[in-house]
Amino acid sequence: MKLKEIPFNDQSAERIYKDYLYRIKKEVKGLNQQNQDEILMELNSHIYESLQEHPTGNEVEKLLNILEKLGRPEEILKPLVADKKLAEATKTFNPIHVFKALLLNLTNGISYIIFFILYLFLFGFVFLIGAKIWNPSQVGFFYKPGEVFILGHSKGLVNPDDELLGNWFIPAMVVSAIALYFIITLLLKLKRTINK
Secondary structure, three states: OOOOOOOOOOHHHHHHHHHHHHHHHHOOOOOHHHHHHHHHHHHHHHHHHHHHHHHOOOOOHHHHHHHHHHHOHHHHHHHHHHHHHHHHHHHHHHHHHHHHHHHHHHHOHHHHHHHHHHHHHHHHHOOOOOOHHHHHOOOOEEEEEEOOEEOOOOOOOOOOOEOOOHHHHHHHEEEHHHHHHHHHHHHHHHHHHHHH
């Protein structure tokens, strides 16, 4: 559905209104089109209804009072955009969307920092798969009781014979990455239901 802009008689009021809409659009551009339109129409509807409550008077003054009560889009939309992005991400299971949602939500609390760190581990598993293909003798799971415990690149510090997984390293990392991905996504869904 297309947004119907509110007509103003005063050009200054129209410029202020269009600037406010532009700022809203700028804040919600990371969301899918449906969520962008929903937020834009909701705020536009609020402005329109507030203008209709007081039909007489200076349009600029009325509009400025309404926008002041609504607040700056950069502030009021930040948590809403973060929640909508998280909802989009958990529906699609797309790791890029989840990662973007976590970046938006980092300011919302310590739990998101934990999720962010878990996602870094997830990308670490993917990186290790590529590193194992690139440098198979130096990358792996090296373990020697009391001496060495390395999951990653050994930098030539250990004997390649101490690598425990051998050819099973890549399948083990793939399974670990997939399991961690689903655990993180399910934890995010659980957190969203707890927050509601």
